[in-house]
Amino acid sequence: MLKNIRKQVPWIIGLVVTVLVALQANAIFPVRLVNLIDFFAYDVRMRLEVPQLNKDIIIVNIDEKSLTEVGQWPWKRSVVADLIKRLTDDYHVRAVGVDVVFPEPDGSSGFQILEGLAKKELKDDKGFAEQVANLKHQLDFDDRLTKAFESRPVVLGYFFSDDKKAVSKGALPKPALLQAELGGRDVESAEYFSFIANMQQLQDAAIAGGFLTPTPDSDGVIRSIPLLAKYKSNYYEALSLATARVALNATRLKPKFSKDAESLQADASKDDEIEAIVLNSSPRKTIPLEPLLRSLIQYKGKGGPDGGRFTYISATDVLKKQLPEAVLADKIILIGTTAVGLKDLRTAPVGIDYPGVEMHANVIASILDNDFKVRPSDSRSIELIQVILLGIVLTFALIRLKPVSAILFTLSCLLAAIGFNYWMYQSFDKVLPLATPLLLIFLLFLFVFGWNYVVESRRLRGVVRRFGEYVAPELVAVMADEPDSYTMEGESRELTVMFSDVRGFTSISETLSAVDLREYINIYLTAMSEEIRGNRGTLDKYIGDAVMAFWGAPVRLTDHARRSVESALKMQVTARRLSEEFVQRGWPALKIGIGLNTGEVRVGDMGSKIRLAYTVMGDAVNLSSRLEGVTKLYGVGIIVGEATKNAAPEFAYRELDRVRVKGKTQPISIFEPVVELVNLDAGMAAILDLWHRALNSFRTQQWHEAEVLFKDYLQTHAADVAAQVFLERIAYYRDNPPPADWDGVATFASKFSE
Known part of the structure; x- marks a missing residue:
């Protein structure tokens, strides 16, 4: 109700100002200043006259x-x-x-x-x-x-x-x-x-x-x-x-x-x-x-x-x-x-x-x-019509338009009023009051625009206060254009959620002093946060060395999956750069794992009466966390769920496996994003094809063919952990053939192990 009342205030201000100026136009409520402005306008018109002998x-x-x-x-x-x-x-x-x-x-x-x-x-x-x-x-x-x-x-x-x-x-x-x-x-x-x-x-x-x-x-x-x-x-x-x-x-x-x-x-x-x-x-x-x-x-x-x-x-x-x-x-x-x-x-x-x-x-x-300038007998009526039209149009524009557009529109109205007045003066020898329209334009701009500025500033501060910690400044600017559209109230929405974690952080923390560890983690978290927010991601929270983020809220993004994958790839590049710098400083190398998943979640202000946070909850969030953990088992930097892969077809992916993570009964396919399709060359495409042929042979229990293909893959990717995992599985299944209803799905008993 208060929101509705607040929305009506600019209209009320515009109406009151217009009525007061209209009363002045009809000499019911005369203002000396108006006469002085009209005198000045008349004098200016006189000075513009070109003397003719x-x-x-x-x-x-x-x-x-x-x-x-x-x-x-x-x-x-x-x-x-x-x-x-x-x-x-x-x-x-x-x-x-x-x-x-x-x-x-x-x-x-x-x-x-x-x-x-x-x-x-x-x-x-x-x-x-x-x-x-x-x-x-x-x-x-x-x-x-x-x-x-x-x-x-x-x-x-x-x-x-x-x-x-x-x-x-x-x-x-x-x-x-x-x-x-x-x-x-x-x-x-x-x-x-x-x-x-x-x-x-x-x-x-x-x-x-x-x-x-x-x-x-x-x-x-x-x-x-x-x-x-x-x-x-x-x-x-x-x-x-x-x-x-x-x-x-x-x-x-x-x-x-x-x-x-x-x-x-x-x-x-x-x-x-x-x-x-x-x-x-x-x-x-x-x-x-x-x-x-x-x-x-x-x-x-x-x-x-x-x-x-x-x-x-x-x-x-x-x-x-x-x-x-x-x-x-x-x-x-x-x-x-x-x-x-x-x-x-x-x-x-x-x-x-x-x-x-x-x-x-x-x-x-x-x-x-026969050269006379006259004030027409109906000049008051013309003045009143101008006031009413300007009052309605300008109030509507000042309420609806953005600040810069509102200022330009006000200047346009100002020039239009002056132009109309001078046109009537030059073309029809009519001297019309100019001060009243100018006064109306000034007062409407002052009060309506001023009210909106104060209210919008308050809303903007509210938006910054609510979301400034989570999203990039450019997103805050977008949200400030329509602050009422962005609240912390819970809602269901399809988002892409990310979890990122530092590999071996326990060992790292034991190696570094408290001061160095603080600097190490601060540099890392800052760099990752910049990559996330730089691609319109919302920073949810830090969980020790882990980073949680999501795309698609509070600002709706139709391409949230693409942005999340793109950000994950950039984060890996940044992590490798930081790792080189850390090693040069005598610190442990940096490696991170990232899990991405797309799905329906609940997003909003959640927590207790003591502390609230703008965050996401739901099955898709949990799965994203599980996928980040699985990256360790396959030795890859990024794993995305099938929904994310389907929503971001702009990238080339390596299908890693079909798995059942802890807490899930239905198997899912997991993928590693490799590169943007526009940057996929023939050699890389051949390697991906080799991998997928090996994976298909494994799933059809053609153990020998699969073994050969995975070993071929290792010829170019000797350190690939995922290939080693499948070779170990092949050896196991040769000695222990799977049951007849085997579906090729790997089941994980915990977050991080089979």
Whole structure:
């Protein structure tokens, strides 16, 4: 039950994380960090935009050069008037947006003082009054600027403020949209309560006016501006919208609502949005709006004279008429400044010193080119779908996949979310939230993968603790992939079991000192264990100088018999190498006998409450032990049972005999593995054939023929004990013929003797 509960925990974690992020996506549970990430993602997309020179908009720059040649700012209104007349009368521009406010009279000429004297102290001096009147055209700079605005396509800028206590100054232009035109709708928008605008006479003379009020996001970066803002129930247009409208010869704008009249009547709250503005230009222009009647600014380039999107021309070059008429003809002009001292530099996604005038230029360019990036009204739905899909897919993958695959899949999801977001941005001009999917991916990876890592680490430690003493590290790694599949609980399974023993160990122990004996046996056991574990064998135990091992558990191996025989052959090679080293050190030679048998056994954790061990039990185990003992009688290094021989046909075998070992009534055939079949040469094959012909003659009681063949075999294998055993048996049976029912089977009364 605990195991089942543990398996469900990652799903629960994934569900909880997905639900929490989904709530955040629907603004039920907003997180400031998410907004900051979205801001960052938006800014990165802006920086990736490649600037393309806009040929319709020119920025006349009150730059350092202009300030040096004309004088410090503010300039005399007469200079500004000359600049306006140069642009409109000499260069024939389409519209002029002035990113400058003139709220106070210009007293730099002293005309106001003279006019005051003429009205008060010198009012009786008619000659003085006449002279003042004659100087009005020359010295009344405000009047000169007013006349420069008259009948010319000039749009003046002004500032709104949300300070309810501030005193307004100047005069506002006519509203762009009256409250009555909303049809009773309650439209959410930016609302202001005071303003600093241009002098009444200047605003009345201009064709239009537009507010300049910057609207930074919570991090201080300006990413959008309101195109319409509310003041005393009516709505006024931004400088960029007003300038674009004048340039397009549009006389009015019409709101496009998200709800029709019938839907509005059914809505008791009367809440609605203006989703677009339609200009009555030819052709008509539809300008999409964000909530709060805002528009995202399409920054393309770093801004400024070297930004690459707009051409900057020094104001002094216009005043001096140093430019060809074609440079400015029919262009939309924005008068602004990049001079550091005039403080019209803003923080934008593409830089912290972005000219404020160029923000308006970008919006005008979007209106002219119908190039808008918008947050779709269904962006929340798209975001929610992304969260749900990512939550399900990523949770499933993190639970099922291995660590490396899980990490790669998570990175793929991350790239897919970013790619989809950027594709929607570039191909469909849709600005979708990116932070929420990224946050979900990060949290799911952190918690689900983290949980699995902790649990799997615990399982791995359990696997290492349970099996690390028995199996090779590579097998532990295999088991760690599915730790629940490997337990110490008992089960029946077909395995191949090995017993290995040192020949004459009693004599060896009597010959060596305690220290040397310890080193002798440690070297031997280490080398044998390495051969066993190196071929995926499980080391069961050491029994004095004996080694017990098996293949096929805890990791299932379909070729456990082949691996066991291969290991036994390698162990004999290693034993011969060690024997040479031992002899060189003055120690006794090393010889080992190995018994192998394949069969059904019980494998698992067995023992007592005091001590348990992962081991095997069963008849096949006992037979393996008996076969190891029989190796002494036949003078061979390895004996395998018939089941092992049949399960490992990759080797050439010498059939040694048919025997009944102690505790068994049924005879079994025993074999000595000689070499892998791929390495069996013709000479070796002939010797094996000779042996098997001799064995067959013996079993058919052809004593003479068998004797001759065994002696022939001894010609090439003089020290072969098995051949000597059969010659002794032949001699015995000649004098003592076997009974009629003799089956040629040798019966062993003990583990090691007949």
